[in-house]
Amino acid sequence: MTQLRRVLAIQPGQPASDGAGVRLNRVIGGAGIERFDPFLMLDEFSTDNADDYIAGFPPHPHRGFETITYMLEGRMRHEDHLGNVGLLQGGDVQWMTAARGIIHSEMPEQEQGAMRGFQLWLNLPGREKMADPQYRDIPNAQIPRLHTEQGVEVVVIAGSFAEGQQRQAGAVQRPDTEPQVLDLRLPAGSVVRPELPAGHRALLYVYQGKAQVQDSHEAHAGRLVRLDDQGELLISSADGAGVLLIAGKPLNEPIVQYGPFVMNSREEIEQALRDFRDGTFG
Known part of the structure; x- marks a missing residue:
């Protein structure tokens, strides 16, 4: 499961x-x-x-x-x-x-x-x-971008985007913190499952519309969603949303x-x- x-x-x-x-x-x-x-x-x-x-x-x-x-x-x-x-x-x-x-x-x-x-x-x-x-x-x-099978436009600023068989490296790669910075533009009724490395800090900022995160949590525009560092990510939107995904490896310093x-x-x-x-x- x-x-x-x-x-x-x-x-x-x-x-x-x-x-x-x-x-x-x-x-x-x-x-x-x-x-x-x-x-x-x-x-x-x-x-x-x-x-x-x-x-x-x-x-x-x-x-x-x-x-x-x-x-x-x-x-x-x-x-x-x-x-x-x-x-x-x-x-x-x-x-x-x-x-x-x-x-x-x-x-x-x-x-x-x-x-x-x-x-x-x-x-x-x-x-x-x-x-x-x-x-x-x-x-x-x-700046690389792609459209998923669900029609989600992904602007891959840093790191990489992966979902299923789709893979796209971003414009910037950085050592140590290994940041992922993605602009996810979800049309109404779409779902996206970006893959994140285990142990990386993950944050979502909804800058437009309204998104559902992990099926049971709703975030309106202007809200930051802070996630645990283990497990998969599921983002959907009934009416359409713009979401900034930010993830990276903690320095612990x-x-x-x-x-x-x-x-x-x-x-x-x-x-x-x-x-x-x-x-x-x-």
Whole structure:
């Protein structure tokens, strides 16, 4: 008999503001982030009111983790102190490994219309936190996608998607945390059973519509579903849904966070603050 992963919690995101006043739905972040290891934060930005996003995210630092930005709608320009410049548009992904340090800005390139997408923070193992930073833009056209036999569209951002005989590697592969990041777009009446490695943390964020998880749990848009790390996964939708699937291998290392710095010890955080203050950051 098939064993399904237990649903541990279904929880709403919390309204938040970041950058120069950008309004967000903070899905993961704050106290208790060890429960989501290796993921540190997930923000959704979704509005057609320019006042909610126009001020953007002026220059700010990061150290010790990776950021994954996935745009559904809108235009966002990235610039950093290493000379990287990129423009994110609908369907594009930015994968930035801050490692020992990046100072960057993320500013909207529009004054009206919808701005919608996600930013996910993915932890780095201690031995990689002071490695060289890296930056990559992945255009929509270069992100693999497929349709299952049930008509579910799967955008395979990272890791891989597997269901039955269907297999598709994603645009990004990362060691250590082995992340899977999938955008699942379920038409009405469809079912999808993504295969996940045993022991990997698994999270589902319903960003559109309503989904049924493991047959007996219902999650509306704006809800995060946290799952056990053993067993199979079953997602369905009677009326159609958009679901972001996030899974990865926990690092099981100490997590010490101070704003945009995530390290393994308080001493490392204090060093990051000194480096930033003294102009030796990154």
